[in-house]
Amino acid sequence: MIEYLDLREVDGGTLLGLLSHLAENLRPSDIDEIQATTGTGPMQALVESVAVSERAWIIRVDGEPVCVFGAAPTEFPGAGSVWMMGTSRMDERPVALSICRNFRPYLAELHKLWPILFNFIDARNQKSMDWLLWGGFQIIEALPNHGPEGRLFFTFSRYEPPCVHPSSPA
Template identity: 35%
Template sequence: MADVTIRPATLEDAADLADRLRAADRAEVWASHRVTPIQALETSVRLSCGDAWAGLADGVLVCLWGVVPLSLVSRIGSPWLLASDDLERHQVPFLRRCRGMVDQMQAPYRLLTNHVDARNRLSIRWLRWLGFEIDPAAPWGPDGLPFHRFERRAP
């Protein structure tokens, strides 16, 4: 079992992960916003306002995630996660910790919501496991490809 470390994410982490981003995440960031992996990672880390984390397995960066505040007044946040293929090899130790991390992300927000590419089946399964409700796929993004809106409300 890998030694898993979770720490605050940095822009250097974004640069480290960009070239190793899994194919499904590359396709998703392009289909959703027409951005490259480095643009998606740097923007996500910056907009998360300190609420972004890096996941390492045996000292190797395997994923970045966080939550971007969409509305502080109505307490809505947009969660995100981008990863390398290495995450799948180390999914068990990360799964053991991620529900608690999502609860921590949710704390300041009454609603967490975003969109996931309908082709990204692994992410959709993970989101369901974390307790997110997944809407039916609908056209979204510049090309109107099918994406699922997902959300998780605070208890």
């Protein structure tokens, strides 16, 4: 069974336990990306990502945390910085299909806060790029020499404008 835990409703001790499990089991590609982006370890990256996020969720499968994602405000009006990190379980076909079937409402929730969702992805992180493309994100720009390791990264984004009623003034 898959469940999405809204991290606004999780107490601090439980949250640290969930993040610790994720940090100890992150996909190697996510660990490499964290290192290339920040130079920090997985636990610090997870805690900081959750702390700065306006909204964040952990996906559990049969009680086991397999993924954490969210989005944080940026200095750009209308744009949020979206992120996701997970264990290799999120790439298992039945788990991936279940996440795919249930994920779109959470993107819609983030788009209520920010019409533009964006961030940067390590060019080596093909599995995450596949997830992004599935989720309707576009790869929009190459960033050579990004982060402390000077790696090739790409900017990705997804735009969903707010709905405007046809009779509303523009």
